[in-house]
Amino acid sequence: MRNTLDIRTVANRYAAQLQLCCSQRSTSYCIAQTIHAHMIASGFKPRGHILNRLMDIYCKSSNIAYALHLFNKIPEPDIVARTTLIAAYSTAGNLKLSQEVFGGTPLSTRDTVFYNAMITAYSHNNDGHAAIELFRDMRRDDFRPDNYTFTSVLGALALIVEDEKYCQQMHCAVLKSGTVFVTSVLNALISAYVKCASSPLASSSLMMGAAKKLFDEMPNKDELTWTTMITGYVRNNNLDAAREILDGVTENIGVAWNAMISGYVHHGFIHEALEMFRRMHLKGIQHDGFTYTSVISACAYAGLFKHGKQMHAFILKTEEKHEPEFSLSVNNALVSLYGKCGKVEEAREIFNKMLIRDLISWNAILSAYVNLGRIVEAKSFFKEMPERNLLSWTVMISGLAQNGFGEEGLKLFNQMRIEGFEPCDYAFAGAITSCAMLGALEHGRQLHAQLVKLGHDSSLSAGNALITMYARCGIVEAANCVFLTMPCLDSVSWNAMIAALGQHGHGLQAIELFEQMLKEDIVPDRITFLTILSACSHAGLVKEGHCYFNSMRGCYNITPGEDHYARLIDLLVRAGKFSEANDVIESMPFEPGAPIWEALLSGCRIHGNMDLGIQAAERLFELMPQHDGTYVLLSNMYATAGRQNDVAKVRKLMRDRGIKKEPGCSWIEVESKVHVFLVNDTVHPEVQAVYNYLEQLVLEMRKLGYVPDTKFVLHDMEEAQKESVLYTHSEKLAVVFGLMKLPLGATIRVFKNLRICGDCHNAFKFMSKVVGREIVVRDGKRFHHFRNGECSCGNYW
């Protein structure tokens, strides 16, 4: 008798202790396991609800195998044990096990709570349809849905974006069930209407109206009611209405304020978001990790580094109060803030100090390095990552593409697919940008086709990448076609298309497009002005370019940077306006740097302005003594003037300073394969045939008046030898290879790493006439379209 009583007392004590553990946070689970160990040691055999509680604890601490072991020891587990297990498995992310337990339970032993648990399990695993299906089953089997059922099933309904009928039907079911005065059910119903309002299949105003009507008529609103209504308006782009609801909240509901702040951030109203935080603080509304993350990301988005740093300092002051879960998201936001503001070392320091890191932390630090163009470090982060998602791949691919590693970008894009990631439009944009860099037109076209097939063709980022790709591959018409058919455009799209026209020498069209952009109220940015100035420069539109430059500050409040000044100088000196260029340099608010002198030097070369050219070259030698381009331009200038002695001096200078000219390299795509030719190539398997065909072509070209221009040969040698050096230039080899391999009549598109050589430029004019085909060459600076003996660049190369 006494013994039985003892066991009961012990059991009650165990139960009370476990209850205490479960009501606290996950950190108490290990204590619960110690209690279990105590049971085993003292020979106490847990049964009934104590066993159920233990199973729950093991599942929640991710020890599913052990939970299952306990469950299997129960001879006939009751409905409570089964319900616990379904919920626990689903929290651990194992829907299959939940389903197994559910299916293995006879209908006669089931109850409403049991169904509720399974409906929630489906809902948590984003399977809204299965949840609703089960709701129908339970009603068919005569189980009465209660308020828990409706909150769960309405949550599931919100997952599937369908037409308005679903919401209305469920609303009727709620009315019939008698749970219509339960606050949690009404909250869920409002939430379902709100979700439905953003579906394209439903009328937004009708659904928001229904939600607001329920909200207004609710007698007992709780924290969730206010918050749901605020997020509802935020998600349906009605921030004013959301604000009105929040202004009606009299209690201290931090979550409602958080919803409002994040709403402002997502819609780009950064100052409103910061103002909300200020007011929240003054009013004594409880702020937490959610608040800080939103505020920090607002600062990051708007580049408000100072504000972000202040927020960081504020958080550090209260650090000891914070849970690790709090620190994770706040630290992630901070890593992103410092990364976006270019403070990669600070971002790194926070990242290194983080006790817990997740995929978001890794992606944030990866982007920080990628954004600064620090690709080597980014690559090593990418390699080290414990896991990767679509975003990790996308960031790395676009990073490689934008920093000139096109080939690696494409490789990674393929690797990503091999590893089972379906690329999103951003990943495609990265791959397409890689094609643009490489001039891989066929590859780019294939990606374009896949994009359409996968339904990403209305994507802004992919569209913008396509414009650039087609333009950089030499087909400005295709770029225009993409531009015209894009469903929506942003300033990047306009900039890309203006740049496309400019690069190909269509200066007037570029100006026309720029004017159209202004008419459509798109505000031009720094990049727009860089592109329009280049376009004017390529086409010799001096007056227009100068006028746009002057409008930057006055009309658009953009302070011209050195890059803008450099393009203006380029524009002026190409047209031979040296004194005007000089005036501009003198008016600059800063000392002229390398870009300015470079622009000046190349203008001097075109116009044979020797004195100024030498001056500019000397400045450049001081500023960047290792840059080979300066030596090449200077010696070209001497060569054009017939000053061979000075050419030799420059050559000696290069030798003495150990400067090697970057070797010329050209490439062409034939049948989706990129063929690369170096100067004096001996590596390409078909190069001998190329040399032979070139020899034949030169004979024909000479008949039309082509005379090889040996003054572009830097090295000192016999005249005949110099001539043969000209025939080893990489751009000639690539063009001739194209003529041999591409179908008759097809345009030849060749890419070169450096500026095109003067003799090649002349030779291609004759060549285009001899073969009756168009030859397009993209060099380091611009495009040349050779057609019937003429070049589109107007000899401004």
Added chain:
DNA sequence: GTAGGGTTAG
């Protein structure tokens, strides 16, 4: 034994 809102990476 079962439910519902606000955060961070391009």
